[in-house]
Amino acid sequence: MKKYFGWGAMVVVVGALTLLIFFCIYKFEELAxxxxxxxxxxxxxxxGIxxxxxxxxxxNWLRGKLRRLLHRTFRWRGRRALYCADILAMAGTFLGAGALIVGLLALLIxxxxxSVTSFASSLPTNLMQVSQTLQSLLASNPTLEQNAMSLYAQAVSYVEEWIQTSLAPSMQETLSYVSVGVMSTVTFVKNLFIGIIVAIYLMAGKEKFLRQLTRCLYAVLGAHWGNIVMDYARYAHQMFSGFIGxxxxxxxxxxxxxxxxxxIMNMPYAMLVSVIIGxxxxxxxxxxxxxxxxxxxIILIDNPxxxxxxxxxxxxxxxFDGNILGPKILGNSTGLSSFWVLFSILLFGGLFGFVGMxxxxxxxxxxxxILTDIISRLLARKHLPLATAEYAGVDHIDEQTGQPVRRVRVRTDGMGDTVGGEDDSGGGEE
Incomplete structure (x- = not known):
């Protein structure tokens, strides 16, 4: 009965998952x-998170320093020392972060x-200079001038039509977008203020929250799967903190x-360009x-x-950044090839925008x-080689030994006789 009950429960679970997947696909817009x-x-x-x-x-660094300082200087021990160190570390962390942000803004803004004011004030003059340069170039070539004037007339006609048919009717919609943008800014400031409060609560009680989360994890998944999830969680923390920092x-x-x-290069709008690049x-x-x-x-308009x-x-x-500075700071923190880096940026950038990139x-x-570990476990259960290099130039896997059999290329001379063979094993490392 236990066997049949297990099969029945599996059928029910598979059916429920199938219906859930169908519902998510069929009602994707509502779900999104x-x-x-x-x-x-x-x-x-x-x-806040x-x-x-x-x-x-x-x-954590500041709290540890303060705990040792309070213990050595004032001989404080127990809950009083921990409580005072936590409060002082929390205040110092947020005041330091706020001072750093305000200082950078005061320096950059x-x-x-x-730079923006200079760019806006010099834009008409620069555009006039560009126009005069183009006119002098076109004057020496009548055919090119005629084609350019034709394109200019078409562009002017297109702009006038766009202003009459699209821009003027959409002014009200543009104003609504501006009001929505203002409301979005106010909402972001409100969320940021509440997020700071949430961050204070999370940082103050993170040990307790982590203990509760770990307890729930092992209660639901058990020891085996709980250890696996904890291992991946530590890897995720290491990956995100190392890469983003x-x-x-x-x-x-x-x-x-x-x-x-x-x-030093006497580039115009140096601070503005530096901020954009950074x-x-x-x-x-x-x-x-x-x-x-x-x-x-921006620089082209000022000086081509x-x-x-x-x-x-x-x-x-x-x-310099990609070959020297970046590897020195990041190292090979992700272990991904250039193709997978490009793929991940395109995928998550398309899904989540700038944050996804x-x-x-x-x-x-x-x-x-995770996928690599799953494939390795499946190969180990089937007693097949785990290393990727073992599968270079494989023709088939021997069913008795489980070892790869590689292709052999046979070379012949001009008369059709066999000269020798080469192991087409390729190369490379995992």
Whole structure:
């Protein structure tokens, strides 16, 4: 009866999962809308978790220092010393983070405002110079001038038609977008304020929360699967903290390099361009190119020759960051090949936007390890080789020994006689 009951329960579970998958596919839009609404409701908690996760290393370091200081200086022990150290460490962590952010904004915002104001004031003059340069070039070539004037007339006609048919009727919609943007900003500030409060609670009671979560995990999954989940959780923590922290340090160093190099090269709007390059460098692989495009356009309008120098500089900087600075800071933290890095950025960037492009690489690295472990366990159960290099040039697997049999290429001379054979085993390492 236990055997039949087990088979029946399995059939019920498989049927329920099938219906659930069908419902998710059939009602995908409603499901996505519900998930989006749930995320918007829980956004303060999500922000709080993110803030607590980023500030926890500094909080732990400062708390340890304060506990030892209180013990050595005041001979405080027990709960009183722990309580005072926790409060002082919490206040010091948030005050330090706030002072760092305010200091960076106070340093950057005036420079950015100056760069943007200078760019806006010089834009008409620069555009006029570009127009005069084009006119002088076209004057020496009548055919090219005629084609250019034809394209210009078509462009003017298209712009006038677009203003009459699209821009004017959509002004009301544009105003509504502006109001929505203002409300979104107010909502973000509110969520950020609540998120800071949530982060304080999480950091103050994280040991208790971790104990409760571990207790529930082992209660539901048992010892075997609980140990597996705990191992992957530690790997995920190591991957995210190492990759994102290292990438932030790497991007900040790239920003400092730009702040020093661009003024030396006498580039216009150096601070604005440095901020763009530094922020977009957080995105792996695509970041330098994403930041180079608007920076190139800004410099091109002011000085076309310097824009070419800027492209050469960005190319050299990207090679330095990708081959020297980045590996020194990050190392081979993910273990992914360049193809999988590109794939993960495209996939998670398309799903979650800018945040997905940042966290996509470590998240895909975790999924990649899980899949690798599953495949290794399946191969071990079937008594097959585990190393990837063992499958290079395999023709088939011997069913008796479980060992790979490789293809043999037979070479013949011009008369059709066999000369010898080569093991087509390929090469490479796992």
């Amino acid at each position: 809308e519900g998930i989006s609404r749930l995320i918007s409701i829980l956004m303060p908690v999500i922000l 993110g803030i607590a996760y980023v500030l926890s290393p500094a909080y 005036p420079q950015i405002i100056t 290292g990438k932030l340090i790497d991007s900040f160093l790239i920003f400092l390099i730009c702040c020093v190099a661009l003024p 922020v977009t460098n957080i995105i792996p692989f695509f970041g330098p190119f994403i930041g180079a495009i608007p920076s190139f356009v 020759i310097k824009s070419l120098y800027f492209l050469i500089y960005v190319l050299v900087l990207q090679q 940042i966290v996509g690489v470590p998240l895909f690295a975790i999924l990649y390890r």
